[in-house]
Amino acid sequence: MASVHIDVMINSRSTQLPEQSKLEKWAAAAVGQHRQEAEISLLIVDEEEGAELNRQWRGKEGPTNVLSFPSDLPAELELPLLGDLIICVPVVEQEAIEQKKSLNSHWAHMMVHGTLHLLGYDHIDDQEAEEMETLETEILGQLGYPDPYQDRESS
Template identity: 90%
Template sequence: MASVHIDVMINSTSSQLPDQSELEKWTTAAVGELRPDAEISLLIVDTEEGAELNRQWRNKEGPTNVLSFPSDLPAELELPLLGDLIICAPVVEREAIEQKKSLNSHWAHMMVHGTLHLLGYDHIDDQEAEEMESLETDILGQLGYPDPYQVYE
């Protein structure tokens, strides 16, 4: 199993953030056997900064739940940096309520989802989306969380 370290910077007023050990547990599960060591920089933001970053990097209005920026380091450097994640805490909190999920479960999903993006997974087309969603569901299931794509009425 991989050893994952997360450098966390909190630029959010949320009082409902997961702790370092949970963040590392979720990303370690996502990295699995793909990398022996991994390092991720995580920035947790509020709505205004999330919207600004989403506009700057994706040309989309409003905040999104997670932004992923894979590292673009030359392979010969052999550094463990996977890249940067930015998570907008108020969006994650709102989505958890809307989707009738526990906040912890949704944070786990966002960290696994973002980490898979850093590892090169994507959901641009249907086949990629199906593969990535299946992998997310398996990883979260191994962690004891329900299917994140299950719709609750």
């Protein structure tokens, strides 16, 4: 498994945050075979800041669960920085309740999902979404978590 270091900045009043070792384990599972070493900056925010950042960077109203900002460093520098993630705690907590998942399971999903975005995966079109969701499900399964999309409606 890859070695991943996460620089965590907490800007949230939540008392239910995962330990850094878990965050790093989940991200490392997503990094997998892509590279040996990676660094991620993680900002954990509450609803107001999450909404402002979503508006600023995506032009969308309200907070979202995770924002991903891949590093744009030149490849020849060979630095391990993958990029920045921003996770909005109230959204993650509410989604876990709505989706009838454990909070720990949903945090794992958000870290895997965000890290895959940093690695270049996306879900803009249906084919990309299916590829990314399949990969997320496999990674989370290897970590002992259920399929995060098991209750999705079949199309």
